[in-house]
Amino acid sequence: MAEGAAPGAATATSPAAGGVPTYDVAVVGAGVVGCAVARELAGFDLSVALLEARDDVGDVTSKANTAIWHTGFDASPGTLEARLVARGWQLLGDYAEATGIPLERTGALLVAWDDEQRDALPGLERKARENGYERCEIVDAERVYALEPALGPGARGGLVVPDEGIVCPWTTTLALALDAQARGTAVRLGHHVDGVEVGATHTRLVTSAGPVDARWVVGAAGLGADHLDRAFGHERFTVTPRRGQLLVFDKLARRLVDRVVLPVPTAKGKGVLVSPTVYGNVMVGPTAEDLADRRATGTTEEGLAGLLARSEGLVPALADEELTATYAGLRAATEHRDYVVEVDAAQRYLCLGGIRSTGLTSSMALGEHVAALLADAGVELTPRTDLPPPPAMPPIGEAQRRPYADAERIAADPDYGRVVCFCERVTRGEVRDALASPLPPSDLGGVRRRTRATMGRCQAFFCGAEVAAMLVEGARGGAR
Amino acid sequence: MSGVARRTVDVAVVGSGPSGLVAARRLAAAGADVVVLEREAAPGGVPRHSAHTGYGLRDRHRLMTGPAYAARLAEEADAAGATLRTEATVTGWAGPRALAVTSPAGLEELDAGAVVLATGARERPRPARLVAGDRPMGVVTTGLLQQLVHLHDRLSASRAVVVGAELVSWSAVLTLREAGCATVLMTSEHDVAEAPAPLRWLGPRALGVPLATRTRVARILGRGRVEGVEVVDTRSGARSQVACDLVVFTGSWRAEGELARTAGLQVDPASGAPVVDTELRTSAPGVFAAGNLVHPVDTADVAALGGAHVADAVRRWLEAPALPPRGVALAAEAPLAWVAPTVLRPGDRPPPRRRLLAWSTEARALAAVRLTQDGREIARRRLPWAVSPGRVLRLPAGLLDAVDLAGGPVRLTLD
Ligand SMILES: Cc1cc2nc3c(=O)[nH]c(=O)nc-3n(C[C@H](O)[C@H](O)[C@H](O)COP(=O)(O)OP(=O)(O)OC[C@H]3O[C@@H](n4cnc5c(N)ncnc54)[C@H](O)[C@@H]3O)c2cc1C
Ligand SMILES: Cc1cc2nc3c(=O)[nH]c(=O)nc-3n(C[C@H](O)[C@H](O)[C@H](O)COP(=O)(O)OP(=O)(O)OC[C@H]3O[C@@H](n4cnc5c(N)ncnc54)[C@H](O)[C@@H]3O)c2cc1C
Numbered sequence: 001m002a003e004g005a006a007p008g009a010a011t012a013t014s015p016a017a018g019g020v021p022t023y024d025v026a027v028v029g030a031g032v033v034g035c036a037v038a039r040e041l042a043g044f045d046l047s048v049a050l051l052e053a054r055d056d057v058g059d060v061t062s063k064a065n066t067a068i069w070h071t072g073f074d075a076s077p078g079t080l081e082a083r084l085v086a087r088g089w090q091l092l093g094d095y096a097e098a099t100g101i102p103l104e105r106t107g108a109l110l111v112a113w114d115d116e117q118r119d120a121l122p123g124l125e126r127k128a129r130e131n132g133y134e135r136c137e138i139v140d141a142e143r144v145y146a147l148e149p150a151l152g153p154g155a156r157g158g159l160v161v162p163d164e165g166i167v168c169p170w171t172t173t174l175a176l177a178l179d180a181q182a183r184g185t186a187v188r189l190g191h192h193v194d195g196v197e198v199g200a201t202h203t204r205l206v207t208s209a210g211p212v213d214a215r216w217v218v219g220a221a222g223l224g225a226d227h228l229d230r231a232f233g234h235e236r237f238t239v240t241p242r243r244g245q246l247l248v249f250d251k252l253a254r255r256l257v258d259r260v261v262l263p264v265p266t267a268k269g270k271g272v273l274v275s276p277t278v279y280g281n282v283m284v285g286p287t288a289e290d291l292a293d294r295r296a297t298g299t300t301e302e303g304l305a306g307l308l309a310r311s312e313g314l315v316p317a318l319a320d321e322e323l324t325a326t327y328a329g330l331r332a333a334t335e336h337r338d339y340v341v342e343v344d345a346a347q348r349y350l351c352l353g354g355i356r357s358t359g360l361t362s363s364m365a366l367g368e369h370v371a372a373l374l375a376d377a378g379v380e381l382t383p384r385t386d387l388p389p390p391p392a393m394p395p396i397g398e399a400q401r402r403p404y405a406d407a408e409r410i411a412a413d414p415d416y417g418r419v420v421c422f423c424e425r426v427t428r429g430e431v432r433d434a435l436a437s438p439l440p441p442s443d444l445g446g447v448r449r450r451t452r453a454t455m456g457r458c459q460a461f462f463c464g465a466e467v468a469a470m471l472v473e474g475a476r477g478g479a480r
Numbered sequence: 481m482s483g484v485a486r487r488t489v490d491v492a493v494v495g496s497g498p499s500g501l502v503a504a505r506r507l508a509a510a511g512a513d514v515v516v517l518e519r520e521a522a523p524g525g526v527p528r529h530s531a532h533t534g535y536g537l538r539d540r541h542r543l544m545t546g547p548a549y550a551a552r553l554a555e556e557a558d559a560a561g562a563t564l565r566t567e568a569t570v571t572g573w574a575g576p577r578a579l580a581v582t583s584p585a586g587l588e589e590l591d592a593g594a595v596v597l598a599t600g601a602r603e604r605p606r607p608a609r610l611v612a613g614d615r616p617m618g619v620v621t622t623g624l625l626q627q628l629v630h631l632h633d634r635l636s637a638s639r640a641v642v643v644g645a646e647l648v649s650w651s652a653v654l655t656l657r658e659a660g661c662a663t664v665l666m667t668s669e670h671d672v673a674e675a676p677a678p679l680r681w682l683g684p685r686a687l688g689v690p691l692a693t694r695t696r697v698a699r700i701l702g703r704g705r706v707e708g709v710e711v712v713d714t715r716s717g718a719r720s721q722v723a724c725d726l727v728v729f730t731g732s733w734r735a736e737g738e739l740a741r742t743a744g745l746q747v748d749p750a751s752g753a754p755v756v757d758t759e760l761r762t763s764a765p766g767v768f769a770a771g772n773l774v775h776p777v778d779t780a781d782v783a784a785l786g787g788a789h790v791a792d793a794v795r796r797w798l799e800a801p802a803l804p805p806r807g808v809a810l811a812a813e814a815p816l817a818w819v820a821p822t823v824l825r826p827g828d829r830p831p832p833r834r835r836l837l838a839w840s841t842e843a844r845a846l847a848a849v850r851l852t853q854d855g856r857e858i859a860r861r862r863l864p865w866a867v868s869p870g871r872v873l874r875l876p877a878g879l880l881d882a883v884d885l886a887g888g889p890v891r892l893t894l895d
Contacts, residue, residue, distance in 0.1 A: 248607070252741050298614035301698055308610065320749045322734070323607045327615060404571065407483025407587045414584035419569040422519055423738075425582075444617065459605030464620065465627035468634065
């Protein structure tokens with residue numbers, strides 16, 4: 001049952017009768033948070049299962065966000081979120097270096113567009129210091145335009161935050177999942193947890209693909225975190241999805257924006273930002289709309305039109321550039337202003353809820369935090385000494401050496417010289433590698449998140465059929 | 481950079497569609513050392529994917545299917561001595577006329593005496609049209625549809641909505657029909673469909689396709705797989721939903737102009753096309769452009785004849801690489817979105833086929849074109865046919881006879 005287990009990893013015990021797989025810890029939800037938690041826990045002498053309802057990891061909020069690597073300079077001081085974002089910034093930065101997750105240290109510029117906003121800058125700088133972040137600098141309008149010459153008129157001043165950056169959310173989640181898997185975690189896709197039966201020593205998780213037993217359960221269910229929490233008998237919070245719509249502009253717009261351009265945050269949220277992406281595009285968003293439907297990941301006419309108007313105000317030259325993509329993601333907001341992280345030692349259950357708008361950055365710190373909480377609750381955590389090296393992730397970032405531009409790789413394997421997706425310059429070799437990976441894509445979206453294929457300006461006009469054919473062949477090959 | 485092969489050549493042609501192949505054939509026949517770089521696995525460009533007939537009328541004086549036409553042009557270029565390289569993607573520039581190329585053979589910098597950009601055009605996909613909704617499977621462009629059906633024989637859909645009513649939209653309807661998929665609705669934002677009158681009248685009747693004019697597709701319905709579209713009547717604002725399992729976004733062409741942009745060429749923001757003169761020179765010395773890249777889009781035969789035209793200009797540049805004389809700019813004004821070519825120089829030939837190509841955003845049953853220069857009307861001509869959006873407008877170059885090549889910019893519009 002413990003397929004994929006690395007030598008030395010604690011393996012699941014299969015009770016004789018019934019053959020229900022049994023683990024020390026089951027993590028529910030394979031978004032970036034669940035993957036980071038599973039990876040962390042699999043670094044100890046524990047058997048770990050990662051249960052995910054969908055057919056791929058990172059297929060919900062973790063794939064549709066703004067992809068900023070936050071310093072936490074603007075978090076609410078004293079909250080768990082503030083602490084974990086700052087710590088997560090450090091951990092993810094180091095991990096990206098070790099694994100090749102696309103990450104660029106672009107810096108951010110928070111821009112004040114009127115006098116009231118300008119007067120708010122010193123307060124923001126003070127808040128950053130309370131959060132332990134000392135490197136903010138207030139600048140005048142002239143400096144704002146020197147840093148970002150393409151900005152529209154009207155800037156009154158700004159706050160430079162040199163350590164904010166941008167990161168690839170897809171590769172981050174995948175790297176953590178592959179690492180967890182290499183450390184022996186049983187990654188179980190297509191396992192929707194429908195109910196829990198808490199026993200004396202184990203909890204039985206009733207899933208859409210059969211039961212799984214675990215001593216401890218960690219909930220990292222994102223938009224479904226409150227449902228899982230209720231299944232354990234709690235009434236602590238309700239998730240209210242807060243939708244964020246985004247526009248992605250053509251790569252030819254990348255020269256217009258050098259760093260993350262933030263608005264002055266308001267009571268309603270962080271506001272609409274303009275940012276380069278690690279794929280070399282420019283992104284504008286997100287909106288913030290409170291909804292009831294947890295599956296409402298569609299964009300709206302008003303949302304898109306509003307963002308387009310906003311884009312042209314922020315960076316007028318964007319009006320001449322094409323849109324490459326539009327999408328929306330749902331933040332798992334709750335009635336609490338901080339993350340909801342609670343240990344229920346009696347039921348051996350740990351809840352991670354309300355990880356709404358910073359979870360990509362804080363994910364690895366949440367992993368550390370979970371391990372510490374479990375240790376406090378009496379779980380014996382013996383660090384393993386035989387861990388495999390972290391995975392080497394494909395360089396899908398524009399700032400990296402992409403295979404199509406790597407003479408040595410092409411010489412070693414001509415498939416890296418066969419460009420299949422022309423707009424994004426994705427090669428046959430990269431699609432092939434993604435299909436052959438230990439966590440292969442289950443559909444075209446999965447191929448796109450692993451390679452960028454079809455996500456360019458033509459949106460598959462040229463390459464869609466070829467990539468689809470490779471996916472089908474790959475699936476057949478896999479079945480053989 | 482290590483591992484990069486460097487080569488020099490007289491002419492590098494980027495793109496092996498009709499325009500690129502014909503340019504290469506003619507230049508090679510005249511003795512030039514010509515390399516055609518094509519990113520796909522076979523030469524031929526868009527006609528290769530377009531199985532129906534309708535190719536070759538103006539250049540070969542007969543009708544052929546797309547693949548037969550593409551194969552013939554490729555054979556002729558090859559026979560004339562041009563080197564056709566496939567799976568060779570031009571990724572950028574290594575110098576003013578030097579191309580960075582990726583192929584299975586490795587990285588290469590190809591330094592050319594002249595470069596012809598013939599990279600074609602593509603349809604605007606859904607995001608560029610700002611259509612709201614989720615991102616389910618089953619949203620394609622005609623280009624993708626035809627590849628799925630003709631090159632890969634892979635389409636599982638039974639009810640399609642075709643967005644747009646241009647010529648290419650009917651091509652999409654035919655392809656759908658061949659694949660056993662019904663077109664349940666065709667939409668056009670215009671008052672009348674964009675396609676020429678015979679198709680406009682015959683199409684809906686012969687093919688049984690309901691056509692909704694003044695209709696905008698506002699939203700895609702469905703999550704995993706398309707379930708329908710929400711359409712808006714642009715006059716009344718009334719909304720309705722149409723069930724379908726495939727949405728085909730057709731037409732609304734844009735030049736495939738990345739290399740033009742990254743070279744820093746002057747580009748027309750309306751079409752994305754590099755600005756060219758009547759010899760098809762771009763704004764960079766020794767860099768030329770032809771085919772749908774400069775007029776997104778016209779038919780393949782027109783692209784091919786543009787290829788022949790540019791070849792002669794390239795030949796003259798190779799013989800004597802001199803900067804052209806100063807010219808006069810020609811600009812399109814509403815309701816015209818763009819015109820090509822847009823630079824008129826003394827001593828240059830008239831444009832290919834003695835035609836100016838333009839694009840209207842409005843339909844006009846009766847129309848006249850008007851040219852003004854330095855505040856004066858210099859030419860006006862009644863058009864014998866109706867003007868329709870979504871279809872290239874071909875204007876006789878004789879209109880330009882009255883232009884003062886020492887004067888100010890010329891404006892072209894419709895009355
Ligand atoms: C618009 C927007 C912009 C954002 N910008 C940023 C940013 O710039 N920087 C940043 O750091 N963060 C950002 N975030 C936040 C970040 O995306 C999230 O905090 C993070 O992705 C949350 O990860 P997660 O693993 O908790 O949730 P998810 O990614 O939603 O994962 C939860 C997983 O649990 C699974 N699941 C749920 N219920 C069950 C069940 N019963 N059984 C099995 N599986 C289940 C789901 O299928 C899902 O895969 C943004 C979010 C949004 C929406
Ligand atoms: C669905 C459809 C139906 C049509 N039906 C007809 C018809 O019936 N009759 C007709 O006459 N016309 C028809 N056309 C139009 C016709 O196909 C085009 O006018 C013609 O192909 C234009 O030729 P071109 O040389 O400009 O470019 P294209 O044929 O578009 O070729 C451009 C080539 O450049 C290559 N290229 C682009 N960038 C690079 C790069 N960076 N590196 C290397 N290579 C590159 C591309 O891969 C492509 O092969 C149709 C078009 C479509 C889409």
